[in-house]
Amino acid sequence: MEEKQVEAQIKDAVLTVADHGGWLELTLNRPDRLNAFNEELHMALGNALEAAAADSCRAVLLTGAGRGFCAGQDLGDRVNADGPLDLGATIDAFYNPLVRRIRGLNKPVICAVNGIAAGAGANIALACDIVLAARSAKFIQAFSKIGLVPDSGGTYFLPRLIGEARARALMLLAEPLAAETAAEWGLIWKVVDDAALLDEARALTSRLATQPTQGLALTKAALNASGGNSLDAQLDLERDLQREAGRTPDYREGVRAFMEKRAPNFTGRRS
Numbered sequence: 048m049e050e051k052q053v054e055a056q057i058k059d060a061v062l063t064v065a066d067h068g069g070w071l072e073l074t075l076n077r078p079d080r081l082n083a084f085n086e087e088l089h090m091a092l093g094n095a096l097e098a099a100a101a102d103s104c105r106a107v108l109l110t111g112a113g114r115g116f117c118a119g120q121d122l123g124d125r126v127n128a129d130g131p132l133d134l135g136a137t138i139d140a141f142y143n144p145l146v147r148r149i150r151g152l153n154k155p156v157i158c159a160v161n162g163i164a165a166g167a168g169a170n171i172a173l174a175c176d177i178v179l180a181a182r183s184a185k186f187i188q189a190f191s192k193i194g195l196v197p198d199s200g201g202t203y204f205l206p207r208l209i210g211e212a213r214a215r216a217l218m219l220l221a222e223p224l225a226a227e228t229a230a231e232w233g234l235i236w237k238v239v240d241d242a243a244l245l246d247e248a249r250a251l252t253s254r255l256a257t258q259p260t261q262g263l264a265l266t267k268a269a270l271n272a273s274g275g276n277s278l279d280a281q282l283d284l285e286r287d288l289q290r291e292a293g294r295t296p297d298y299r300e301g302v303r304a305f306m307e308k309r310a311p312n313f314t315g316r317r318s
């Protein structure tokens with residue numbers, strides 16, 4: 048399918064959406080603010096992910112325009128606020144739903160981190176299924192610098208990915224973590240030379256868009272449940288999800304392709 052570019056019908060769209068015919072590329076587009084979140088960007092990204100869940104696309108790539116991935120919350124929105132702020136309301140309205148959409152999306156979400164990923168921007172990246180980072184990228188748990196608590200799943204993701212000792216130090220000290228160290232520690236999947244980041248991320252997303260989409264979605268569901276399950280509960284969940292996967296057309300196609308010694312032609316259909 049010929050690639051088509053679809054952008055929000057407003058000038059200087061805060062989010063651009065590219066339809067690559069099978070997968071979507073979502074680009075945070077506030078480069079002058081290091082793609083920091085304001086309400087408009089939250090709404091645009093939330094709507095795009097909601098549409099992707101119902102769309103025929105089979106994978107999503109998330110990245111940022113300009114010299115950084117995302118600096119977290121746009122603090123400029125806070126400076127002139129009248130009266131005391133209820134930051135918990137902002138989290139309830141925007142950040143928590145965003146993380147839940149990414150983790151619960153019924154298709155893979157790949158993140159290409161270009162430059163700085165700070166605060167909520169770092170943790171939103173970590174909510175994605177596979178994270179690639181430019182060699183120049185840095186991850187910063189910046190919350191303690193302004194007297195806040197890590198949010199957007201940071202206190203959940205980091206200890207599980209890199210251990211409690213490293214997670215505590217990163218959050219309490221708010222020191223930048225280089226992309227290469229992040230990969231060595233297991234925080235992300237891979238480091239890529241800056242110039243090659245987007246090409247490699249697009250190739251990976253395109254590849255995932257040709258895989259058995261329902262099986263990948265069920266794998267995400269199993270992984271999401273694993274952290275809170277006992278072994279017995281997880282074994283039962285694997286049984287139930289495998290039963291569902293075994294009823295998909297892609298399972299039948301995968302077996303036929305294996306027996307016929309050819310590449311499978313997965314469609315991603317549920318039934």
